[in-house]
Amino acid sequence: MPIYEYICNSCNKEFSLLQKMGSTEKDTICPHCGSRDVRKLISPFCCSVQSGDSTGNTTTLSGST
Numbered sequence: 001m002p003i004y005e006y007i008c009n010s011c012n013k014e015f016s017l018l019q020k021m022g023s024t025e026k027d028t029i030c031p032h033c034g035s036r037d038v039r040k041l042i043s044p045f046c047c048s049v050q051s052g053d054s055t056g057n058t059t060t061l062s063g064s065t
């Protein structure tokens with residue numbers, strides 16, 4: 001079973017739950033305050049960082065003439 005990450009809109013705490021596939025916010029209750037007003041977060045391991053365009057790609061490998 002995958003681990004889903006949630007954040008509670010009531011107490012603003014993040015928590016992760018082991019749930020079956022397809023579980024939604026409606027199946028989830030915040031373990032901290034018991035609120036059902038939670039939001040699912042994107043799993044941190046699903047998106048791999050591929051394009052690093054933070055500082056621009058300046059590859060100065062080819063020497064000047």
Ligand SMILES: [Zn+2]
Nearest residue numbers: 008011030033
């Ligand atoms: Zn909460």
